Amino acid sequence: MTPTPFFEDQTNVDKYIASCEGCDGYHLVDTLVSECKVQGVDTAASSVLELGSGPGTDGKYLSSFFKDTLLSDHSSLFVKRLQSLGLSAVTVDASDINLPPASRDVVFSNKVLQHLDFPSFRASFQSQHRLLKEGGLACHSLWYGTDSMMTGTLLHQYHTEETLATAIKGLFTVVSMHRYEEFEPEDSMVVVLKRV
Numbered sequence: 001m002t003p004t005p006f007f008e009d010q011t012n013v014d015k016y017i018a019s020c021e022g023c024d025g026y027h028l029v030d031t032l033v034s035e036c037k038v039q040g041v042d043t044a045a046s047s048v049l050e051l052g053s054g055p056g057t058d059g060k061y062l063s064s065f066f067k068d069t070l071l072s073d074h075s076s077l078f079v080k081r082l083q084s085l086g087l088s089a090v091t092v093d094a095s096d097i098n099l100p101p102a103s104r105d106v107v108f109s110n111k112v113l114q115h116l117d118f119p120s121f122r123a124s125f126q127s128q129h130r131l132l133k134e135g136g137l138a139c140h141s142l143w144y145g146t147d148s149m150m151t152g153t154l155l156h157q158y159h160t161e162e163t164l165a166t167a168i169k170g171l172f173t174v175v176s177m178h179r180y181e182e183f184e185p186e187d188s189m190v191v192v193l194k195r196v
């Protein structure tokens, strides 16, 4: 029997939402918005897709900057919850984005792509490349390092500059990258990428 995906279990979703109480990725959105200014992307006239929106905290904040904000998640439970909160949300697998090509200016995620194995991680950037308009930006936060672990069926794959460079090769260039603290100093990194 195929095991239930981690975030298709209501108990795991409820526990995750409870653990996020008082947390947000607003500083990541601020980084993205600052880079948009530098890169000449007018957020007030632009569209953004968030991958793996989960509870939707960052997505709501994104919508205060962008003209058109679409939230998404692979988990039907999160998507239903986002929609019940009145947010615009659709089901999207980050490794195979089922939205029209060249239909978004920006893509954002906060601690989502660590759930993909390396082939799917690379496939996600190929899919983001298809989704974005020319010159579009992608901003992602990732756990930093070389660790890899499982929580039940859920993979947590950390990344470094090297693994990221391999995954984005020929698709994106790095606009900015810095380490930050989620729980411990420099345990995370945020990258802003420009579509080639």
Ligand SMILES: C[S@@+](CC[C@H](N)C(=O)[O-])C[C@H]1O[C@@H](n2cnc3c(N)ncnc32)[C@H](O)[C@@H]1O
Pocket (backbone or CB within 6 Å): 007, 020, 025, 051, 052, 053, 054, 055, 056, 058, 072, 073, 074, 075, 078, 092, 093, 094, 095, 109, 110, 111, 112, 115, 116
């Ligand atoms: C650690 S949570 C982060 C949620 C949210 N971004 C936040 O900062 O609280 C990971 C999220 O990624 C979603 N996710 C996992 N695998 C995914 C995939 N392949 N495509 C899209 N979302 C995925 C999960 O359902 C969950 O909402």
